Amino acid sequence: MSQSLDRALVLLDALADGPRTLDQLAEQAGVHKTTVLRLLRTLESRRFVQRDDARHYRLGTALFDLANRSLDSRDVRRAAEPALRELNELTGHTVHLASYEGGEVVYIDKFESRHQVRMYSRVGKRAALHCTAVAKVLVAAMDPDRRERLAATIDYVPMTANTITTAEAYLAELAVVAERGYALDDSEHEDFIHCVAAPVRGQRGGVIAAVSVSVPKVLLDHDGLLALVPDLLRTAARASAACGHTAALT
Amino acid sequence: MSQSLDRALVLLDALADGPRTLDQLAEQAGVHKTTVLRLLRTLESRRFVQRDDARHYRLGTALFDLANRSLDSRDVRRAAEPALRELNELTGHTVHLASYEGGEVVYIDKFESRHQVRMYSRVGKRAALHCTAVAKVLVAAMDPDRRERLAATIDYVPMTANTITTAEAYLAELAVVAERGYALDDSEHEDFIHCVAAPVRGQRGGVIAAVSVSVPKVLLDHDGLLALVPDLLRTAARASAACGHTAALT
């Protein structure tokens, strides 16, 4: 709709992968470098980019500032933090916090594994709906017809041999998840990793986020993963309590 | 320079403080709401904003994605992480990683205090040059005439009774910092908090970042703070080693 803005956003995207020069950017965005220069100047004046040296530009501090200001206002993350940190320290594994926003699932916080073999991910990354434990938890919490509508729109790309590939199987899985209160990802996304996830509830009892623990299979077999469930559920309950969910602590 | 882009950036800034409606944004940016609508649409198509409900917009996932992709490519942060985490676990206090970029100091990582009383800050926040320990470390590492030029440009806003308010005093302090290898902030920024900071060195031995520990005075007196220095220096050395600084581990 707005040409110049759109181009600027492409530039930001390109810059996220590291410092770039003027004509690298010009080529990547497919516009004249004069244009790139002017857009960069505007971005620079608002600190969205900054000059690295004479010929390299990189993302500026405004982006981090914005992202974190915005995260601050998402109370889930702040409220859930202590509980997640503790789970991370207790188990030593990667802990994620994710929420459903506008048709997709996004990681909003992450605590790194202490182990050498660890999962690659990052805050802000989007998660596939059909092959992650957090997504199952979040979608399972929706009312049935919304689930079905959503299930019909998913592109069931097979990631591993275990990936769910049909809407029917997905809906059946969601029913199980809703019933037992936590979700599994049995190497459905990556061959070497499996996960467990549980819901975080807000004031009204609605599910506002999902916590998950992701573990490389070489470190823990299926039973070992299931053994984490009690700790996971306790963490989810603590996080829910911190978010104002009154009936969470038993 | 680029009007529409500039306005869009203002919009993003406004949205960082929470969801906004169309004409809230129009008023804040001082433009017609039609314009706001179109800019938002472009931003939305690239996931920089997303609709909250029928009349509220909020920042989208692209921002988090960009910020974190970019942080990934800043090796300091990744490399220093384990060392900082350990310091945080050891002391229980707030640990910051900051670097000097384009005339200012920015927090690029943070580990939260375990205590109830804690410092408020956030990744991406900029730090004042004259009243923070990390800034002193980073500026003290510059060559003398760059220090002096910088010291002359600072606006020495007094934050507390202890804040340094003249360039002479600042330069003298920097000399002390450079000499002893760590910096103090003796409640120069906030009345109730004091900090210690030490430099993280890269491959060539140059200072590429600063680690700091921030402690409320009610938890630790001045001597208690100084007692943290050995741990701090060990952490800084480990972080330096992780960044490729060969002579750091003794």
Added chain:
DNA sequence: CGGTGGATTGCGTTCCGTGCAACGACTAGT
């Protein structure tokens, strides 16, 4: 000193972005 690769500037044209005004959707108040 000339050559090369990059950033930067001036300028004319054109198309993109803008504000206005009218419309539509939805809410609240009586």
Added chain:
DNA sequence: ACTAGTCGTTGCACGGAACGCAATCCACCG
């Protein structure tokens, strides 16, 4: 149920902003 009000959305015509070109400047190197 009607009306008034609020807010998001669309069509349109005008003007200036953004564009690409080409020329210039600047730093670096042989």
